[in-house]
Amino acid sequence: MKKSILVLASLFITGAYAQDYNKWSIDVNGGVNKPITPLSAGYSTSTPNLWGANVGVRYMLNNKFGIRLGGGYDSFKEKKDTNKFDSRYWNVNLQGYANLGRVLSFEDWTSDITLLVHAGGGYAQLRSDYLGSNADQMLFATAGVTPEIRLSNRISLLLDASLYVNARQNRTYDTYGVATRRGFQGAHFTTTIGLNIALGKQSQHADWAVTSSKKDDEEVAKRVAALENNVADLKDKVGNKQDKMNDANGNGIPDEIENYLNNNYQAKNGSTANNGGDSGVIADLIKKGYVSTYFDFNSSKPQTASTWAIDIIVKYMKENSGSQVTISGYADELGGTNYNTTLSQKRANAVKDILVKAGIDASRISVEGKGEDTSVDKNSAGARQIARRATFNLK
Structure with a gap:
C-alpha cells in the first residue's frame, strides 16, 4: 500500500508489454x-x-x-x-x-x-x-x-x-x-x-510469441518518458529526504506524498480520492482500472511483471475484511470466439487461485470470463497485449 499512483502507472506499462518465450x-x-x-x-x-x-x-x-x-x-x-x-x-x-x-x-x-x-x-x-x-x-x-x-x-x-x-x-x-x-x-x-x-x-x-512493432515500442517509450517527468516532479515536491517525512495518519504513506495524491487525484464530484486514507486511494485506483494483471499470448498464467496488481488486491482485502472482489478475465480478438471466452475464464480463475493461496477466503471472490476485448485495435500488437488482462471490481 506504499505505492504512489505514478509507480503504479509505471508498473502498468512495463507489465503490459513484457515479452518472454521459450527458445x-x-x-x-x-x-x-x-x-x-x-x-x-x-x-x-x-x-x-x-x-x-x-x-x-x-x-x-x-x-x-x-x-x-x-x-x-x-x-x-x-x-x-x-x-x-x-x-x-x-x-x-x-x-x-x-x-x-x-x-x-x-x-x-x-x-x-x-x-x-x-x-x-x-x-x-x-x-x-x-x-x-x-x-x-x-x-x-x-x-x-x-x-x-x-x-x-x-x-x-x-x-x-x-x-x-x-x-x-x-x-x-x-x-x-x-x-x-x-x-x-x-x-x-x-x-x-x-x-x-x-x-x-x-x-x-x-x-507463437508476438513482439511489439517499432511503432508500438516508440509509443511505450514516450509514455515511459512522460512518467519519468512526473516522477521527477513528485521528487521536487516532496524532496529526497523520505526518511525524515512525517506520517500523521500512521498509514505508511508520508504526509507529503499523501497530500500530493489527494491534490492531484480528485474524484469528479470534487471529493478527494483518498477518503479512508491509503485504502481509499487504492480502492479508487482499482475501481478506475489502474490495477490490472496481464498475460502472455494464449496464456492463463499472469506475467511475473504484473503480479504487483494481485499483491495490491491481497493487501487491500486483508485490510478491509468486509470487502469482496469480482475478477473479470479478457482475451484479445485473435483466435476463435469460443476459445477466447474459455481463455478469459481461465485467466480470471488463475488470479482467483493466487488470491485464495495468499489467504483470501474464496467466498469473497467471484470470477467471470468476459471473452474478447473488442475496444482495442486488433491489428496493433501493443493494443492486443493490453487486452490480455484480468481486472478487478470491488464490492
Whole structure:
C-alpha cells in the first residue's frame, strides 16, 4: 500500500508489454517417402512408400529465425509386382528455420497456425543387405515447408514436406545399380506428421510469441518518458529526504506524498480520492482500472511483471475484511470466439487461485470470463497485449 499512483502507472506499462518465450524445442515425426531417381530398371516403390521417421532439437534465435539439428531414417521397399529390394537411408542434418507466421504477421488472423520454412544440408548413408558393410556415403541438401498447429502452450502439431537432393550418390536407391552421373543427382521426397514440444520455463514457445512493432515500442517509450517527468516532479515536491517525512495518519504513506495524491487525484464530484486514507486511494485506483494483471499470448498464467496488481488486491482485502472482489478475465480478438471466452475464464480463475493461496477466503471472490476485448485495435500488437488482462471490481 506504499505505492504512489505514478509507480503504479509505471508498473502498468512495463507489465503490459513484457515479452518472454521459450527458445528450445524438440520434435518427433513419422511418415512416408518417395524416391525419385536413381532406381534400377524394374525397381520401384509405392506412392507413397512406407515409411520414414526423424527427430530434432531446434533453437530459435528470436521468434522469427532459428536452427535445427536433426537425424532421420527412411526405408525403401518394392511395390507389388516389381523386383524386390529393401534399402535404408540414414542421415544427420543442420538446417536454418524461418517462421513465416511471425514474419508475415499471421497473428492478425489466427493465434494457432504458423508456417515454418527450412533449408540446410547434411551427411547420409544408403544401406542394404546387398551392400553389407559397404554403405553408400553421400552429402545432401534439403529444403521443406512445415505448417504448424498449436495444440497447447507447449505442444504443437507439425506437418512437413521436404525434398532431399544427394551429392556423390554412387548407388541407386534399390542399391543393386550403380549411379551413372556425378554431382547432385539422387532425390527423394518425405512427408511426415509429428509433435513439437517446447522446452523451458516460459508459458509459450518462440513460434507463437508476438513482439511489439517499432511503432508500438516508440509509443511505450514516450509514455515511459512522460512518467519519468512526473516522477521527477513528485521528487521536487516532496524532496529526497523520505526518511525524515512525517506520517500523521500512521498509514505508511508520508504526509507529503499523501497530500500530493489527494491534490492531484480528485474524484469528479470534487471529493478527494483518498477518503479512508491509503485504502481509499487504492480502492479508487482499482475501481478506475489502474490495477490490472496481464498475460502472455494464449496464456492463463499472469506475467511475473504484473503480479504487483494481485499483491495490491491481497493487501487491500486483508485490510478491509468486509470487502469482496469480482475478477473479470479478457482475451484479445485473435483466435476463435469460443476459445477466447474459455481463455478469459481461465485467466480470471488463475488470479482467483493466487488470491485464495495468499489467504483470501474464496467466498469473497467471484470470477467471470468476459471473452474478447473488442475496444482495442486488433491489428496493433501493443493494443492486443493490453487486452490480455484480468481486472478487478470491488464490492
